Amino acid sequence: MKIHEYQARNLFRKYGIPVPEGVVCHTVDEVKQNVSDKDKLRVVKAQVHVGGRGKAGGVKLANTKAEAVEKAGQILGMDIKGICVEKVLVADAVDIEKEFYVGLINDRNTKSVTLMASAEGGVEIEEVAKVSPEKIIKMSIDPAIGLMPWQARKIAIQLFADPKEIRQCANILVKLYQLYVDTDSSLAEINPLVLTPDKQVLAIDGKMNFDDNALYRQKEILSMREADKDELKEIEANAKGLSYIKLDGNIGCMVNGAGLAMATMDMIKLYGGEPANFLDIGGSSNPQKVVDAMNILLSDQNVKSVMINIFGGITRCDDVARGLVIALDQIKTDVPIVIRLSGTNAKEGLEIIKQTGLPVVETMREAAQTAIELSKK
Amino acid sequence: MSILINKYTKVIVQGITGRDGAFHTSKMKAYGTNVVGGTSPGKAGQEVEGVPVFNSVEDAVKATGANASVIFVPAAFAADAIMEASYAGIELVVCITEHVPVQDMIKVTPVLKKHGTKLIGANCPGLITPDECLIGILPAMIFKKGNVGLISRSGTLTYEVVNMLTESGLGQTTCVGIGGDAVSGLYFIDLLEMYENDPATEAVVLIGEIGGDAEEQAARFIKEKMTKPVVAFIAGQSAPPGKRMGHAGAIISSGSGTAEEKIKAFKAADVPVAKEPREIPGLVKEKLGL
DSSP, rough: OOHHHHHHHHHHHHHHHOOOOEEEEEEEHHHHHSSOSOOOOOOEEOSSSSSTTTTTTTTEESSHHHHHHHHHHHTTTTTTTTOOOEEEEEEEEOOOOOEEEEEEEETTTHHHHHHEEESSSSHHHHHHHOGGGGGGGEEEEHHHHHOHHHHHHHHHHHHHHSSSHHHHHHHHHHHHHHHHHTEEEEEEEEEEEEOOOTTTTTHHHHHHHEOOOGGGGOOHHHHHHHHHHHHHHHHHHHHTTOOEESSSSSEEEEHHHHHHHHHHHHHHHHOOBBEEEEEETTOOOEEEEEEEEHHHHTSSSOOOEEEEEEEESSSSHHHHHHHHHHHHHHOOOOOOEEEEEEEHHHHHHHHHTTTOOOEEESHHHHHHHHHHHHTTT | OSOOOTTTOOOEEETTTTTTHHHHHHHHHTTEEEEEEEETOOOOTTTTEEEEESSSSHHHHHHHOOOEEEEOOOOHHHHHHHHHHTTTTEEEEEEOOOOOOOHHHHHHHHHHHTTEEEEEEESOOOEEEETEEEEEOOOOGGGOEEEEEESOOHHHHHHHHHHHHHTTOOOOOEEEEOOOOOOOOOOOOHHHHHHHHHHTTOOEEEEEEESSHHHHHHHHHHHHOOOOOOEEEETTTTOOTTSSSSSHHHHTTTTTTSHHHHHHHHTTTOBBBBBBGHHHHHHHHHHTTT
């Protein structure tokens, strides 16, 4: 689960990580009401769950309150990578002497939380990681002990020279780690962490993601969820035991199992089509799940044909086929469908499906080719 | 021969009284797996599918000499179950449970290391040595004894590939579904080393997915350490970029993670990568000179 920058800043503040003052506003009127009348340099930032908002024009500086109102008006309603901006953060801008990067992530290789830091913070951090990886300091953290102060200092000393600055930075790192583990985070970044001319170390921008599998024990984090249009669809699917990710193509696919679902998308692409989605219906033959899955699939107007790809394992194909027949009976659609069934009891399953009159094939390749043909009609 | 499990493996089922635990206990027993017990706190003395139930893994190990366990408990209790098995001296723990929080798996890792426990999963279908032992939820009927080892991060995609191997006359030594979670037990390289040392395995099929760099590491391992041929497939070649975890994700896996990068790594290690699953049996036969 993702949260907005302003929410990450609130969590930072709660844990004692210093952040400049700021207010979140949904309308121009709110900016007029909630931002103090004092004229000072502020930054107006779009609150969206996609990267690259700065380059898209979603971050603007304002010298006066009137300017802040004007800039907010420009950003609210703006389209950033298909997402409509519904909120802006109006925050005090600070003078920056130097920018740094710090981040925490669950590291697959070390099977631990890894702390990363760099003296080259800012928007080009990914480029830094690619071109000069030695400029990214990494430290793996022992889950039983946590991030000890001496470890935080060891990192801070590589970023700062002045003892007071080192102390401020080390403090922030320890607090960020505590926040990370307390909230079952999967990503926590401060980029940039800045040093001001008056030698204050501050978090200017924050990003946090959370482990969906841990939300059951993170009620406060869950209550912060502000999903956009596409995310809502994915959440709705999750609630029904389905895993759905919308893509840009026109061939809808419904598959049992995540790996097979990806392989199905690959197959469609390999034979010249474009998958409209990733959709994993899991291991059951429950007809309701198929109906739910079909409804989610077909709510995407781009879908011109549907490929259902089922490999029967413990769930037998004849059971799946019976589920499909019931489900397809309830779904009224003109979108052409091709079904592929294979695995345990495939023959019996195929016999049952035949009564629907829908094209049924035995291999993934045929199914992909048929779905592509059907999408062109 | 085989890796990890054989007809002598003694298995207990953690969460045996649950719906899934009981159902798959019956399936495993029907296949011939030596299921010697199960656990469910407070239910000692009961029987499930003719198997005795114990209060704890420790009790079960003392009474039965079990050396492997399979976990079917809900996600919130999975890490606890893994650690319990590890402390009780179980050598191989297979965690079928999905949706286990990552921080829990991070806490499990040092415990496994301390006791030398091998973990498969979480969120995996389990493993099978055909005609000898099945641990997990794999559909037994598609497997056949033979000389090909298989490791996969997927479930149904694995079945799809195994089915194709079996239909084309290629049986298997041991097939292992290691699970697709970010932090899990044994990785590709751990298993590749076991297959390399197993006299019965003559070729290995590796089914990877996008994300992380386990495949890149596997490619490096194959190039440097393996004498046996490996054939690979990567799922998710069409997945769009951008579905990733912000800067930190990109940084940690800088130079790896995408299908393209994985395929490149395998090609550099002389590992053929199938464009679609159906090509896999042919590539294996080619490597075996069949």
